[in-house]
Amino acid sequence: MAFRKKATKVLEFCPDLVIIPECESPAKLTFSNGSVEPKDKIWIGENHSKGMGIFSYSDFSTVQT
Numbered sequence: 001m002a003f004r005k006k007a008t009k010v011l012e013f014c015p016d017l018v019i020i021p022e023c024e025s026p027a028k029l030t031f032s033n034g035s036v037e038p039k040d041k042i043w044i045g046e047n048h049s050k051g052m053g054i055f056s057y058s059d060f061s062t063v064q065t
Contacts, residue, residue: 007035011035016056016058025045038055040061
């Protein structure tokens, strides 16, 4: 949990897409200084502390067509 605290380490790998299980809701997500915020994101879950977060750091969009 607390992806916001680990985002910097994950982003060192320059991912296009990151899938985080047991991720806090976007309402709780605030990235620390120096962390790149995702271009797009989607979160699925009922418990605001443990959902599935999908974050795009590329041109991939979570919007369904």
